Amino acid sequence: MQQAKTVDTVIVGSGFSGLCLAIRLKTAGYGDLVILEAAAELGGTWRDNTYPGCACDIPSHLYCFSFFPNPDWSRKYSGHAEIQAYLKACAKHFGLGPHFRFNRRVDTAVWDEGAGRWEVRTRSGEVYRARFLATGTGGLSQPNIPEIAGKADFAGPKFHSQRWDHRVELRGKRLAIIGTGASAVQIVPAVVDQVAQLNLFQRTPPWVLPRQDRAYRPAEKRRFRKWEAWRRLYRHWLYWKAEARFLGFRDLKFVGRLAEGIGRRHLRRSIPDVDLQRALTPDYRLGCKRGLLSDDYYPALARENAGLVTSGIDRITAEGILTQDGKHHPADVLVFATGFKAVEYLSQIRIVGRSGRVLNEAWADSGGEAYLGTTVHGFPNLFLLTGPNSGLGHNSLIHIIESQANYVLDAVRQLPVEGDWAEVRAEIQADYNQKIQAQLARTVWQMGGCRSWYQMESGKNTALLPTWTFVYRRQTNHFRATDYRVESR
Ligand code: NAP
Numbered sequence: 001m002q003q004a005k006t007v008d009t010v011i012v013g014s015g016f017s018g019l020c021l022a023i024r025l026k027t028a029g030y031g032d033l034v035i036l037e038a039a040a041e042l043g044g045t046w047r048d049n050t051y052p053g054c055a056c057d058i059p060s061h062l063y064c065f066s067f068f069p070n071p072d073w074s075r076k077y078s079g080h081a082e083i084q085a086y087l088k089a090c091a092k093h094f095g096l097g098p099h100f101r102f103n104r105r106v107d108t109a110v111w112d113e114g115a116g117r118w119e120v121r122t123r124s125g126e127v128y129r130a131r132f133l134a135t136g137t138g139g140l141s142q143p144n145i146p147e148i149a150g151k152a153d154f155a156g157p158k159f160h161s162q163r164w165d166h167r168v169e170l171r172g173k174r175l176a177i178i179g180t181g182a183s184a185v186q187i188v189p190a191v192v193d194q195v196a197q198l199n200l201f202q203r204t205p206p207w208v209l210p211r212q213d214r215a216y217r218p219a220e221k222r223r224f225r226k227w228e229a230w231r232r233l234y235r236h237w238l239y240w241k242a243e244a245r246f247l248g249f250r251d252l253k254f255v256g257r258l259a260e261g262i263g264r265r266h267l268r269r270s271i272p273d274v275d276l277q278r279a280l281t282p283d284y285r286l287g288c289k290r291g292l293l294s295d296d297y298y299p300a301l302a303r304e305n306a307g308l309v310t311s312g313i314d315r316i317t318a319e320g321i322l323t324q325d326g327k328h329h330p331a332d333v334l335v336f337a338t339g340f341k342a343v344e345y346l347s348q349i350r351i352v353g354r355s356g357r358v359l360n361e362a363w364a365d366s367g368g369e370a371y372l373g374t375t376v377h378g379f380p381n382l383f384l385l386t387g388p389n390s391g392l393g394h395n396s397l398i399h400i401i402e403s404q405a406n407y408v409l410d411a412v413r414q415l416p417v418e419g420d421w422a423e424v425r426a427e428i429q430a431d432y433n434q435k436i437q438a439q440l441a442r443t444v445w446q447m448g449g450c451r452s453w454y455q456m457e458s459g460k461n462t463a464l465l466p467t468w469t470f471v472y473r474r475q476t477n478h479f480r481a482t483d484y485r486v487e488s489r
Contacts, residue, residue: 002125009033009412010120010130012106012349015044017385017401018136019087020065023094024405030412035096036122038105042091044138046083051164051183053190054080057211057293061224061231062238062396068093071224071231077213077293101126109133110352111380116419116489118381131418134408135349136385139463140340142348148178150315150322158334161187168333170194176321176331178313180206182292184337189296192303199307199329201321204450205279207263207286211293245394246468249287249444256444260286270298279310287393288448342453342463343367345388353379354423367462371429371483372476374404380421380487383408389436390472391463393445393454399469403476410479419489428483439466 009025011018014037022035041047056063060073063083068090074082091097104122112119118133143160145151151158157168161183174197177184184200185208192198216224224231248255263286271277280298301308311323320330341347345368351359357378363369370376373390374383385404392400415422440446440461445454454463465472 002127004119004127004129005034006117006129007032007034008130009132009134010109010118010128011035011134011136012120013037013044013136013138013385014039014042014091014100015046015136015138016065016087016398017138017404018044018134019091019096020398020401021134021136021383021385021405021408022096022099023065023067023090024409025412026094026096026099028409028413030409031099033099034101034128035099036104036106036120036128037100037102040102042100042102043084043087044136045140046080046087048141049080049162049164049183050166051161051187051190053186053188054183055186055213056080056083057182058242058396059238061235062242063398065090065398066235066402069228069231069235072221073216075213075215077211106349108350108352109382111354111382113354113380116381116421116487131415131421132381132383132408132412134383134385135346135387137346137349139342139345139386139391142341142344143336144339144341145336146178146338148313148316150317153318154316154331154334155318156332156334158336161335161337162340170333172196173332174320174330175199175333175335176201176329177335177337178321179337179339180204181337181339182206182290183339185292185294185297187335187337188306189294189300192300192306195305197305197307198300198303199309199321199331200301201309201313201323202279203312204284204289205282206289207260207282207291208266208294208297209259209263209291210266211295213295239395239399242395243469245287249394250439250442250466256286259291263291267298271302273302276301276308279308284450285444285448287444288450289452290393339453343456345462346384351379351382353382367456367458367460369429369433369462371424371432372404372407372472373400373465374407374476375422375424375429375484377424377426377429380423381411381415383411388462389433389440390465391454392469393464395469400465400472403469403473407476407479410477414479414481415486417488420486422479422481422484422486424484436466437461440464442466 060078109120117129120128143162159165171194175195176199178201180202311325314322314324368388370387373387454461
């Protein structure tokens with residue numbers, strides 16, 4: 001075993017949330033930190049997802065840090081490579097280079113109450129002793145490949161959308177894609193021209209609204225560069241437009257119905273075939289599952305070489321997919337666009353808190369529960385970035401990430417002395433979660449007539465924040481010590 005290294009803060013993960021916290025701490029003078037990253041480079045989601053068509057469905061001027069704007073975004077909705085380049089530029093600008101430890105997968109983190117430190121161990125045998133531990137591992141990082149009979153029998157290449165195998169030549173091949181979520185909707189139009197035949201296996205049709213993506217003109221970029229106030233105003237406009245969606249998801253059901261009308265018209269205009277239209281029409285409320293934006297998904301499905309398969313999958317065979325109606329659909333390449341194990345959040349790391357309490361065991365029945373999606377009773381000085389019920393169904397997650405980073409920074413400020421620790425009070429956490437679940441019960445995510453990755457098997461929603469993001473910003477502006485048991489060694 002290697003000798004333990006002592007640092008103030010260990011951050012796990014180098015995606016948007018890990019970087020955000022590192023920058024906030026460093027620029028505030030708390031730069032004694034390391035960022036442990038399992039992969040060989042930074043980036044999280046935008047490093048891992050490289051499938052054809054991969055882009056963000058939140059406008060780029062909003063899907064970036066408020067403190068590191070980029071006037072040069074090429075398009076309204078940027079592709080993964082541009083976002084990844086932005087993250088690298090950001091890390092460079094803030095001098096994060098010396099803080100990264102790549103190829104360090106964290107296996108365990110154990111709270112040492114005597115010392116008031118977390119002992120963090122990596123698979124490569126390193127040990128870090130840190131006063132503060134923050135996890136920025138993301139809720140959508142573990143691919144979900146469903147247990148479909150015969151999966152191992154398939155003779156051709158097969159991979160998950162997040163592990164796209166770019167060595168596989170698609171040209172002239174018969175491609176089968178399972179799943180019709182946000183990833184599939186981007187993959188289908190990006191590859192339909194290359195393949196001989198594309199069969200898309202749909203279990204539930206998504207709501208798809210017009211995307212209206214476009215490149216920014218050089219004059220617009222110049223304006224963003226020259227007039228900072230103009231760029232800010234634009235960001236505000238994008239923020240409030242996205243925030244307004246929440247009205248449709250909770251309070252004003254008719255706003256949701258109006259948006260559904262837009263979705264239906266979008267479908268009718270893109271797909272002349274009435275049977276295909278019917279097969280693509282959702283039977284649940286818009287927003288219940290994440291609403292998707294695309295101008296080319298429906299037209300791609302209307303192509304001659306594209307087929308939508310709605311009969312359930314019976315099994316995968318060596319040469320394709322057999323559906324429950326007895327039809328065999330031959331395929332040379334198989335793609336699982338089947339999403340992520342979102343409810344198994346943090347299951348890869350064994351986190352042991354006070355009195356030997358294991359985080360995943362504490363969550364086994366209730367699902368993920370935290371206070372403000374960030375701190376957990378029994379786990380002092382541990383901060384979860386984008387933790388339980390801090391995901392969004394209506395706005396940019398970067399707003400949440402920045403709120404959480406503010407909160408952690410304030411906590412660090414309020415615990416200045418070696419050995420100080422804070423543990424959220426059990427009743428505060430319970431009360432917060434009760435309110436969250438009561439608020440969720442009134443939203444489309446719970447009432448919209450669908451099952452989604454936002455929910456556990458029991459139906460409990462452990463993913464989404466059921467309130468306005470500006471309310472959450474206010475709640476996380478200050479670390480309120482009275483919500484915590486604060487101890488000094
Ligand atoms: P997803 O939305 O969870 O979609 C998974 C798809 O696989 C669904 O259509 C699901 O059908 C289907 N599926 C799962 N298990 C299946 C099975 N056993 N048999 C048949 N079909 C099955 O996953 P995703 O598309 O990867 O997107 C996940 C999330 O990532 C999104 O909601 C979004 O938050 C994020 N994302 C964002 C962007 C972006 O532009 N910002 C892009 C991609 C992803 P059912 O609906 O019937 O369950």
